[in-house]
Amino acid sequence: MEWYKIDNIDHIDSPALAVYPSRIANNISLVKEMAGGVEKLRPHVKTTKTAEVCQMMLQEGISKFKCATIAEAEMLGTIQAPDVLLAYQPVGPKARRFVALIKAYPSTRFSCLIDHVESALQLDYICRAHHIQLDVFIDINVGMNRTGLKPAHISPLLDVLESCTTLQLKGIHAYDGHIHDKEFAQRKLAADNCYLLAKKAQDTIVQRLGHPILMVIGGTPTFPIHLLREEVECSPGTFAFWDWGYQHLLKELHFQYAAVLISRVISLIDKNHVCVDLGHKSVAAENPLPRVHFLNVPTAQPVAQSEEHLVLQISEHTLSIGDILYGIPVHICPTVALYDVAHVVVDQNKTQEWAIVARKRIINI
Known part of the structure; x- marks a missing residue:
């Protein structure tokens, strides 16, 4: 199984942030x-x-x-x-x-x-x-x-x-x-x-x-x-x-992806297009499309995005309603700030949640 896949994914609503x-x-x-x-x-x-x-x-x-x-x-x-x-x-x-x-x-x-x-x-x-x-x-x-x-x-x-x-x-x-x-x-x-x-x-x-x-x-x-x-x-x-x-960009560095976006197919538009639940409010939107690349559907090309929706073009896709897409954002820093919690994945299972506590402007002081 691919390193990013989560066996108990049904316990995670989407869009979501998972960390490893x-x-x-x-x-x-x-x-x-x-x-x-x-x-x-x-x-x-x-x-x-x-x-x-x-x-x-x-x-x-x-x-x-x-x-x-x-x-x-x-x-x-x-x-x-x-x-x-x-x-x-x-x-x-x-x-x-x-x-x-x-x-x-x-x-x-x-x-x-x-x-x-x-x-x-x-x-x-x-x-x-x-x-x-x-x-x-x-x-x-x-x-x-x-x-x-x-x-x-x-x-x-x-x-x-x-x-x-x-x-x-x-x-x-x-x-x-x-x-x-x-x-x-x-x-x-x-x-x-x-x-x-x-x-x-x-x-x-x-x-x-x-x-x-x-x-x-x-x-x-x-x-x-x-x-x-x-x-x-x-x-x-x-x-x-x-x-x-x-x-x-930095091909001489060898760090690993350790944070993944979880998204689901919410609509089948036609044989070449689907819509997923990864809008502007779920992934950093300061860059032009594509703002996210999907590990398990690498041919998916984002063609339109709004606040809660992302339309993908995938030639002759075989996706179904509810299918999971695992994405890597182009820019992770502002993406993390869009989520209240990170779902912690150990041995391909969600085990707990970590609060993204500093996404707030004020914690106590």
């Missing part, structure tokens, strides 16, 4: 092997949003994590993850929530990004009011062009940080998520250029402070390149579950 712990464990082992241990790893939890998967990483010795939301940070706090970087600049109510989170989970050392003088002053004010010290990382723009400072523009922020009594500059953060070259040589060249920009900022800060600081750099496409550098931490996220997009 043995394959997740293999992916964690592989990323550790690639990194030569855990010291350079700071996995991003935006993909899994699941405490149980993060606990699997903790059990393998991974102690540093990255996240993007207060809920993801709180999920990590609930399992007492030692070191959590909020890769986001908290402003307004989010800054107050972040300080409340720090006080609520003292076993976890939290840090966050900053890229603006005003943000630094606001965080310092809130931290002073609550009598806490906060580690911060300066966000460096290395080409993503959504947040961060260009290396030449960091001096005013350094000036302000020197006057802040509660903020401790821990390092810099450089995310190169704009790099998606299929050819490894081109990807490496782009990653090397991003690293040189980040290194320029790091050197400027070190010269000013007189002591070393950390560099957190790279996502899934570039982390194997950055792992070869000294004194960096890398933040792959997709590796835990993997997806169709990276499987076919």
Whole structure:
């Protein structure tokens, strides 16, 4: 039987997300092997949003994590993850929530990004009011062009940080998520250029402070390149579950699919078309069709999708109403966030459910 098929599938309503712990464990082992241990790893939890998967990483010795939301940070706090970087600049109510989170989970050392003088002053004010010290990382723009400072523009922020009594500059953060070259040589060249920009900022800060600081750099496409550098931490996220997009873009990586979408045929349109229950609300919809590829019906071609429906073209199909289709999304990260639970599959049977707890914007704080 194919690895993804579930014997007691009748106990799972569709659409649904299924995860396979043995394959997740293999992916964690592989990323550790690639990194030569855990010291350079700071996995991003935006993909899994699941405490149980993060606990699997903790059990393998991974102690540093990255996240993007207060809920993801709180999920990590609930399992007492030692070191959590909020890769986001908290402003307004989010800054107050972040300080409340720090006080609520003292076993976890939290840090966050900053890229603006005003943000630094606001965080310092809130931290002073609550009598806490906060580690911060300066966000460096290395080409993503959504947040961060260009290396030449960091001096005013350094000036302000020197006057802040509660903020401790821990390092810099450089995310190169704009790099998606299929050819490894081109990807490496782009990653090397991003690293040189980040290194320029790091050197400027070190010269000013007189002591070393950390560099957190790279996502899934570039982390194997950055792992070869000294004194960096890398933040792959997709590796835990993997997806169709990276499987076919990053051919030099050998992670396994560990999360599958469950769908059923709900209508037989004609001899060449069927409709399944996998609409926009069930699979990440930011990419053009196809957004999902079916393992057990590889010739199925998505031709139309709406909120709860996906029309597939399959020449001379033999499918029946209620037949199961097992799909791999092109982009797993936002797909996971569409589900309340993941159905856990062990030995080809659903055994339990894991809450996708950090799909929420608020857990407790």
